[in-house]
Amino acid sequence: MATFHIEGGRKLHGTLTPQGAKNEALQIICATLLSAEKITISNIPEIRDVLKLIELLGDLGVKTERIRKGTFSFQADEINIDYLQSENFSRQAISLRGSIMIVGPLLARFGQAYIPQPGGDKIGRRRLDTHFVGLQKLGASFRFDAEKHYFSVEAKQLTGSYMLLDEASVTGTANILMAAVLAQGTTTIYNAACEPYLQQLSRMLVSMGAQISGIGSNLLTIEGVSSLTGCTHRILPDMIEVGSFIGLAAMTGSDITIPDVGIKHLGIIPDSFKRLGIKMEIIGDTIHIPAQDEYEIETFIDGSIMTIADAPWPGLTPDLLSIFLVVATQAKGSVLIHQKMFESRLFFVDKLIDMGAQIILCDPHRATVIGLNKKVQLRGTTMSSPDIRAGVALLIAALSAQGNSKISNIEQIDRGYEAIDQRLNAIGASITRIG
Incomplete structure (x- = not known):
C-alpha cells in the first residue's frame, strides 16, 4: 500500500x-460497446478507474489502441459475451463501480448482460434499482442471484417506453439512455440526470446516429434506431x-x-x-x-x-x-x-x-x-x-x-x-x- x-x-x-473528466470518461468508454465501428476518444484521463475499464473492455473483445497519451481508439466488432460469466470478469467488475454502465449497451446490442454487484468508494448505500427498473421498462427481464450477488438482464428486443426515474441517477440515466437508443420506438425519460457528463454522452450518441431530444434537461426523448456508427469525441x-x-x-x-x-x-x-x-x-x-x-x-x-x-x-x-x-x-x-x-x-x-x-x-x-x-x-x-x-x-x-x-x-x-x-x-x- x-x-x-x-x-x-x-x-x-x-x-x-x-x-479529462473521469465521470464522463467512464460513460463514454462504455458507450463504445454500442457500435461495431471504430470510435476515437481524446482527453481521456489515464487514472486507475479508467484504465481498469479499458482493460475490462479489451478482455471482453473490444479492440483498444492507445494512439497517444489521453487518446484511445475502440472497436467492438468481436465481443465475447461468454466472458461475462468468467471469474476474471467478476473480479474486474467488482473492483470498479463504473463497470455497471456496460449493462445498457450490451443489453441493447446483444440482448443480454451480466454483472456482479460492483464496488467503488465506500461512501454509503449506493443502490442500483434505478438502472434495472429502467431497463425493465424497456422490456428486459431481470434476475438477481442473492447468493452470488450477480445481476442479469435479457431481452430479445427492447421497446421504447415512458418512465419516471425514482432518482436523478447519473449512471442510471446513462445506462437507460444507452439501451434506449437501440430500442424500437420512443422512450421518454422524466427526472433524468442532466449533468455535463450526460450531455456529452448524449451528443456523442447523436454523432453516432442516435436520435435524442431534450439534451441538457431532465426530460429526454429518444427515438430508437437500428444501429450506430463510429465517431470521434473529446472529453471535457x-x-x-x-x-x-x-x-x-x-x-x-x-x-x-x-x-x-x-x-x-x-x-x-x-x-x-x-x-x-x-x-x-x-x-x-x-x-x-x-x-x-x-x-x-x-x-x-x-x-x-x-x-x-x-x-x-x-x-x-x-x-x-x-x-x-x-x-x-x-x-x-x-x-x-x-x-x-x-x-x-x-x-x-x-x-x-x-x-x-x-x-x-x-x-x-x-x-x-x-x-x-x-x-x-x-x-x-x-x-x-x-x-x-x-x-x-x-x-x-x-x-x-x-x-x-x-x-x-x-x-x-x-x-x-x-x-x-x-x-x-x-x-x-x-x-x-x-x-
Whole structure:
C-alpha cells in the first residue's frame, strides 16, 4: 500500500491544467460497446478507474489502441459475451463501480448482460434499482442471484417506453439512455440526470446516429434506431479537479492559474466557492485564484449561518462537498455542509478534527464547520484515504498544515487524479510517494 509523505505549510505558485473528466470518461468508454465501428476518444484521463475499464473492455473483445497519451481508439466488432460469466470478469467488475454502465449497451446490442454487484468508494448505500427498473421498462427481464450477488438482464428486443426515474441517477440515466437508443420506438425519460457528463454522452450518441431530444434537461426523448456508427469525441475538463484546485489555492494561500476549465460547463461551482469568500478571476476559459491571507464565509440575508448542500445538476455536485468542507476549516465564519446523497461521505471529518479543525458532525449527512480564519494552522498527522474525494480533501489539508503528514491508501486518490503528486510538486508542493 503506497503512502504520501507531505511537508505542509508551503505556498504554491503556478499553473495546474485539469485532466479529462473521469465521470464522463467512464460513460463514454462504455458507450463504445454500442457500435461495431471504430470510435476515437481524446482527453481521456489515464487514472486507475479508467484504465481498469479499458482493460475490462479489451478482455471482453473490444479492440483498444492507445494512439497517444489521453487518446484511445475502440472497436467492438468481436465481443465475447461468454466472458461475462468468467471469474476474471467478476473480479474486474467488482473492483470498479463504473463497470455497471456496460449493462445498457450490451443489453441493447446483444440482448443480454451480466454483472456482479460492483464496488467503488465506500461512501454509503449506493443502490442500483434505478438502472434495472429502467431497463425493465424497456422490456428486459431481470434476475438477481442473492447468493452470488450477480445481476442479469435479457431481452430479445427492447421497446421504447415512458418512465419516471425514482432518482436523478447519473449512471442510471446513462445506462437507460444507452439501451434506449437501440430500442424500437420512443422512450421518454422524466427526472433524468442532466449533468455535463450526460450531455456529452448524449451528443456523442447523436454523432453516432442516435436520435435524442431534450439534451441538457431532465426530460429526454429518444427515438430508437437500428444501429450506430463510429465517431470521434473529446472529453471535457474535469470539473471536480477544477474545484479541487480552487480549494487548494485558498487553503494554502497560493497563487494558482487553472487554464482550459470548460467554464460554461462548471455551473455554480465558481459562485459556490465565492460564497466561502474565495476571490478568483475568470478570463476566457481560465480561472486565476490570487493568493489570499484570509477568506470570509457569507451569511444568509438575515445573518444566519450559510448552508452549502449538494443537489442534482444544475445544483452543486456532491463530489465537491468534501473539498468545500476542508476549505471552510480555514475560513472566517461558519458554514453547515449538507451532504444529502451519501450517508458515509462526511465520516472523514474525524481526521480533520485530529488536525485541529473545529467541526461538529451533526449526523451522517450534516457537519457544521467553525472556521479558524488561518489564525491557527492545522497540524500534520497520519491518516488514511477512505475514498477518492475525501482523499484529495485530506491531501489539501495536509498541504496547508504545519508540520509533516502521512496519507496511506493513496490508491484511492490515484483512482481519480492522475499523477497528482507530480503535478503539485511542479508548482512548489513537497509530496513524496513511498511504496
